[in-house]
Amino acid sequence: MSPEETKKPAGVGEMLGQAGTTVKDGVVGSLKGLQEIEAQIVNLARNTVADALQATGSVANDTINVSKEVVKGAISATQEVGTGLITGTKNVAKGIILGVGDVGGDVTQAASQLAKGAVKGAAEVGSDVATVASSVVAGVMEAAGQMGSNVGSAAKAAVGGALEAAGTLGQTAVKSICDVLMGTVEGLKDVACAVLPKSQAEAAAPKEEKPAPAAPAEKKGPKG
16 A cells, blocks of 8 residues: 555545534534523523512512513514524523522512513514413523422413413414423423313313223122
8 A cells, every 4th residue: 555545544534533623613612602692691681680679679569570571672682683582582581580589589470470471572572472481481490490499380380371471362372382382391291281271271181081990899708
């Protein structure tokens, strides 16, 4: 084998290795940048909500209004700069729950209020209420986990709040939110069905009603 033949593959292999390293470094850098941006969005929403709720003095009553306005602001921002609606609203929702926690609010109650406000806000600005609801529930679950709260209770409260607000918009909005939640948020199929209006729950829930046959109660006494 000539020296040229041995060099060529080594050179190609080196180039391919460099190409792989370049892409890897670029992706890692981009993802690190995205994580920093996401953390900034979470902190911005967190601090904004905490300040607003401290100023109003009523966490329980004002969470829904503050959430609505903050989510509307986030949706407008994503439309303006072309970023992802799902990522933006999820991080904002996470920040809102953390902000409520900072001022001593109840996480489960806040999750419900946040979801109501988010769905109403999305409807007001003509955004996709189902996508926003799904993102909000994901953000609530992340925040609850970070705070050491009951993630299942927070998720159920958020789903209930989203569906309650959707009910004021019509059955189409309710169905679209249920479909998206059951399709995209892991582990929420049962939760979503549990808080749905009865007709929707029956349509969405799997129908498995096979009662076990009763065992025959015979052959008890000894033969005599």
